[in-house]
Amino acid sequence: MVTVNRPEDGGGGHVCGIDTAMEVIGGKWKVLILWALHEGPERRFGELRRMVPGITEKVLASHLREMEADGIVRRVSYEEVPPRVEYGLTKDGVRLNDALEPLAAWGRERREDREREEGTGPG
Amino acid sequence: MVTVNRPEDGGGGHVCGIDTAMEVIGGKWKVLILWALHEGPERRFGELRRMVPGITEKVLASHLREMEADGIVRRVSYEEVPPRVEYGLTKDGVRLNDALEPLAAWGRERREDREREEGTGPG
DNA sequence: CTGAATCCTTTACGATACTG
């Protein structure tokens, strides 16, 4: 069982659900996988590997399985030769992606600001 | 320098800024600290330590400094005896917190669903 | 093609003691 810290449960009223979300997207590449998955309808393993350049097969596979266990990714295996497996987002996964959008916007703005700062310079 | 993967930069149009955001909130306790910080106006070190039960001084301090370097936390030191230091969110920190809200909502919904499922049972 | 298995490195985090 996951021990969740609830800083001010009695005071505020709303519990910090970010913990729960962070555990789901906590892996180093998970948001990227999520992103890649939301780009199109279904993605194959090798396709994902190409879409997330630095990742290794091991990490991709384990992340994928964790995300599947978390109910945000659906894995469909067509028992063919050669093997073909397709990954897609579940409804919950899509909703997670939507919930991630404001955060992505924040990150984008931030990056733009930082790039501007480099021109302005601190010294 | 941070190596940013851009899966489909040429295709989609919008770049995945979630990476940037994840690097800022990636620490195990950072969202909790953020949460604690957004609860009130200014928080002192010991106060934060109490609000985030499991955290150690070392991690709290290092996270705080990283968040300060990331420009989302402002540290005000009153050079007094005994020492007093107060932490608060910057504008960017507040905006980050706002951007985190949908994710928190997703997490809360999810938790509620899972708790319901435990009653319904999988088998 | 999709993945499992193994081994290794890195990094984050935790416990404790100490300082201005």
Next chain:
DNA sequence: CAGTATCGTAAAGGATTCAG
């Protein structure tokens, strides 16, 4: 009170190899 310094552990991730 508000940290820093040091040491140890655990978990995540990376490189490579092997298999169905």
